Amino acid sequence: xxxxxxxxxxxxxxxxxxxxxxxxxxxxxxxxxxxxxxxxxxxxxxxxxxxxxxxxxxxxxxxxxxxxxxxxxxxxxxxxxxxxxxxxxxxxxxxxxxxxxxxxxxxxxxxxxxxxxxxxxxxxxxxxxxxxxxxxxxxxxxxxxxxxxxxxxxxxxxxxxxxxxxxxxxxxxxxxxxxxxxxxxxxxxxxxxxxxxxxxxxxxxxxxxxxxxxxxxxxxxxxxxxxxxxxxxxxxxxxxx
Amino acid sequence: xxxxxxxxxxxxxxxxxxxxxxxxxxxxxxxxxxxxxxxxxxxxxxxxxxxxxxxxxxxxxxxxxxxxxxxxxxxxxxxxxxxxxxxxxxxxxxxxxxxxxxxxxxxxxxxxxxxxxxxxxxxxxxxxxxxxxxxxxxxxxxxxxxxxxxxxxxxxxxxxxxxxxxxxxxxxxxxxxxxxxxxxxxxxxxxxxxxxxxxxxxxxxxxxxxxxxxxxxxxxxxxxxxxxx
Numbered sequence: 225x226x227x228x229x230x231x232x233x234x235x236x237x238x239x240x241x242x243x244x245x246x247x248x249x250x251x252x253x254x255x256x257x258x259x260x261x262x263x264x265x266x267x268x269x270x271x272x273x274x275x276x277x278x279x280x281x282x283x284x285x286x287x288x289x290x291x292x293x294x295x296x297x298x299x300x301x302x303x304x305x306x307x308x309x310x311x312x313x314x315x316x317x318x319x320x321x322x323x324x325x326x327x328x329x330x331x332x333x334x335x336x337x338x339x340x341x342x343x344x345x346x347x348x349x350x351x352x353x354x355x356x357x358x359x360x361x362x363x364x365x366x367x368x369x370x371x372x373x374x375x376x377x378x379x380x381x382x383x384x385x386x387x388x389x390x391x392x393x394x395x396x397x398x399x400x401x402x403x404x405x406x407x408x409x410x411x412x413x414x415x416x417x418x419x420x421x422x423x424x425x426x427x428x429x430x431x432x433x434x435x436x437x438x439x440x441x442x443x444x445x446x447x448x449x450x451x452x453x454x455x456x457x458x459x460x461x462x463x464x465x
Numbered sequence: 466x467x468x469x470x471x472x473x474x475x476x477x478x479x480x481x482x483x484x485x486x487x488x489x490x491x492x493x494x495x496x497x498x499x500x501x502x503x504x505x506x507x508x509x510x511x512x513x514x515x516x517x518x519x520x521x522x523x524x525x526x527x528x529x530x531x532x533x534x535x536x537x538x539x540x541x542x543x544x545x546x547x548x549x550x551x552x553x554x555x556x557x558x559x560x561x562x563x564x565x566x567x568x569x570x571x572x573x574x575x576x577x578x579x580x581x582x583x584x585x586x587x588x589x590x591x592x593x594x595x596x597x598x599x600x601x602x603x604x605x606x607x608x609x610x611x612x613x614x615x616x617x618x619x620x621x622x623x624x625x626x627x628x629x630x631x632x633x634x635x636x637x638x639x640x641x642x643x644x645x646x647x648x649x650x651x652x653x654x655x656x657x658x659x660x661x662x663x664x665x666x667x668x669x670x671x672x673x674x675x676x677x678x679x680x681x682x683x684x685x686x687x688x689x690x691x692x693x694x
Binding site: 290291293294295296297298299300302303306307310311395398399400401402403405406413416417420426427430433434437438440441442 | 539540635640641648655662
């Protein structure tokens with residue numbers, strides 16, 4: 225094993241191979257965190273819609289979840305990147321093909337965000353549905369409107385309940401961000417493969433990439449556990465742990 | 466938008482796409498069996514009270530579960546040929562072919578996920594069951610095989626099948642090493658004929674129909690037999 229490979233001058237770009245690794249980490253984090261913002265926002269809305277009593281709101285949310293959950297991420301990535309510019313109105317398609325800044329990056333973010341949103345939606349829905357229905361009745365009886373019941377009663381509790389499964393969705397988004405390499409985003413896995421092709425130091429390079437992913441997992445797990453403790457409602461579920 | 470949609474490219478590439486689908490299904494089926502088998506062993510190891518047994522299993526599972534599948538595929542494409550050279554002692558051993566390399570990668574990767582499902586399944590069997598088995602004089606192996614695992618697996622059937630559907634979707638990632646699974650076939654036809662829109666939408670539709678009906682069937686099965694009670 226010879227980790228000095230990372231300090232050798234890189235094939236191109238003027239730096240050393242360590243710079244490639246760092247740039248890969250940067251893109252992995254950027255894609256994942258931006259996609260998570262989309263996933264959390266869209267997922268929360270879709271998840272809430274799935275719990276409403278209005279079929280006209282529930283149906284599109286259900287279709288959304290089923291469509292995005294039952295098509296592999298790789299296929300969705302190709303659809304965002306290759307298919308979408310062809311089937312949107314022509315002027316927009318031309319913009320996507322010509323002027324759009326960093327099309328690989330933004331398509332990867334949107335794809336991963338909307339894909340993960342379907343999974344977040346399922347968690348949010350199960351969190352809301354696990355709250356005893358008496359709490360909704362109590363809220364309504366106190367004169368809150370439907371949206372106010374969600375805002376002040378269901379969501380504050382529902383989000384707390386689903387922190388552990390949301391943590392694992394958040395971890396999954398970092399791993400799934402590697403699929404972005406198929407449309408040309410040079411994130412960590414892509415950089416690892418690229419360095420190993422130039423240097424044949426496959427073992428060392430893949431080891432470093434794996435360690436970075438493990439560190440990301442550890443960091444996220446610790447942060448989410450801290451968040452869980454911080455927002456814990458005293459005397460309610462799991463506070464003894 | 467569908468004005469110049471070329472349906473013919475789909476029908477004329479059907480046989481090739483069919484072969485790709487067989488590859489995907491075969492890879493899914495075999496790695497599911499391998500994954501469940503290895504996953505059971507890992508789960509039993511993780512539940513052992515001996516540190517020398519549970520520590521390596523926990524380490525493997527946690528490491529694999531924090532690594533992206535694509536990186537795991539790359540790892541095994543690199544390691545399997547090396548291992549073959551070591552085992553056969555032949556410096557020019559040619560490996561075992563792309564299908565088996567992919568099969569090993571998916572089996573090893575999925576085993577970590579199946580391990581966690583199976584571990585939860587075993588833990589869901591009431592403690593009294595294993596106490597009763599030991600009280601009857603069954604050994605650990607007999608108790609597991611005849612009392613605990615049958616009950617655990619009965620509870621786990623739906624979630625094991627759901628994981629199988631996820632695995633089927635994941636097999637599309639063999640694209641990164643150039644294999645011709647269903648998605649690989651679609652993308653090769655798409656690039657050869659310049660028909661990306663048709664082929665990728667068709668692939669999406671096929672995956673959707675298969676995965677949607679499979680998860681619907683799992684839901685029905687779960688309701689019908691009231692698994693987990």
